Amino acid sequence: VSLQTACSxxxxxxxxxxxxxxxTTYSRYTDENDTLAFLSGDGAGAFVVGKLKPNQGILGTKIANTAATCGAFYNEFTTDEHGNVKMFIRGGKGASKMFNETTVKFIRLCCHGAIANAGLTLDQINFFVFNxxxxxxxxxxxxxxxIEPERTININPLYANIGPTFPVANLYHAAHAGKIRENDLVLVYTMGSSSNAGSCVMRWGDVALGPAPASSVSLSQQEDRILIRQ
Known part of the structure; x- marks a missing residue:
């Protein structure tokens, strides 16, 4: 939606x-004793929208409401040991069932819808970016x-779940790795629980990239610092 607004x-x-x-700052809102904490991360990204060459930029979009996933996550208010009020994100009962029933549906609805809106076919897309x-x-x-896995990128091992930052981060890493080049047709899909899912097709322009982000710290990178007691 922010991309659509900026383009308009x-x-x-x-x-x-x-x-x-x-x-996104999920670390503020996840309980360190909850498994969600191990799956969530913090991230930020920025991009500038401006004029491009003819036939470059956004060619087609499709957005769908995801009210069917309402209740998959909820906010819980509690107090810490000092009496301070804190809000935590919790996984709702039946969340797995909700996602099993809706995930593929939203992917196909939005991606095929955006491709059709752009007047293209699936085979014409050079690269896919998913959250x-x-x-x-x-x-x-x-x-x-x-589609083939080689036509997309997965940065979850780098950052875990960084929510709305994924489209920017995935596009950056794909372009930085040379997987996306000028005039490539790129499809971007993202989905938010209890909000909306959306997809857009764009013809990639001559995009300047900022410096690469610092590497995140993960348990796998810190194994030499972990003391295991027998």
Whole structure:
């Protein structure tokens, strides 16, 4: 939605360049004793939307409401040992069943919808960018669309679940690795629980990239610092 809004502001001539910033701070809202804490991360990203060459930029979009996943997650208010009020994100009962019933449906609805809106076919897309909130989500997306895993990227092992930051982060890493080049057709899909799912097809422009982010610290990178007592 933020990308659509920024593009509209540029297309109408109200602004030449629009800066969009997205971020997530899940560590603030996850209980360290909850398994969600091990699956969540913090992240931020930014991009500038401006004019491109003819036929570059957003070609088609599709957004769907995800009210069917309402209750998959909820906010719980509690107090810490000092009496301070804290809010935690919790997984709801039946969340797995909800996602089993809706994940593939939303992937196909939005991705095929955006491709049709752009007047293209699935085979014409050069690269796919999916949100990757779990280690297996990228594989679900490729299987749902019947595409090769080599046509996408999965950065979940780097950052865990960074929510709304995924589209920017995945695009950055794909472009930085040379997987996306100017004039490639790129499909981006993202999904939020109890909000909306969306997809867009764009023709990649001559995009400048900022410096690569610092490497995240993970347990696998810190094994030499962990003392295991027998």
């Amino acid at each position: 502001l540029v297309q109408t001539g109200q602004y030449r360049n629009v800066l969009v910033v997205v971020s 990757t909130p779990s280690a297996w989500y990228s594989r679900v997306c490729t299987r749902a669309l019947g």
